[in-house]
Amino acid sequence: MYFAIKKLYGKVKPNFVFIEDTQYQQNFASFQSLSQMQGVIMGILFEKDVGFQVVKPSTWKSGVGVRGRKRKEQKENAIEIVKMIYKIDASEDEAEAILIGQWGSDILNQGQKEMST
Secondary structure: OHHHHHHHHHHHOOOEEEEEOOOOOOOHHHHHHHHHHHHHHHHHHHHOOOEEEEEOHHHHHHHHOOOOOOHHHHHHHHHHHHHHHHOOOOOHHHHHHHHHHHHHHHHHHHHHHHHHO
């Protein structure tokens, strides 16, 4: 996976990356794998001198209007929001990634506006 992420970096060359923070949700093996992958991604970003921010799921979800009490409802809502805004069909993971990016873009744009005033 390390080489796949490095290859993706070479293709995309991001200026800044937003990473969703990991959460333990009743499956330690998944939590551990996601945490390790987060570390790999951070290592590559440090190596390439690319800034990043780790964001809590509740922060980006409230920022882009994802609603729902349960995880399943939130994922369904994320898919609906992406379909409404971007007119594309996305999986749960794709929809959440798109909305994290949207949240991050909004935050960066807001910071630039504040800096210019």
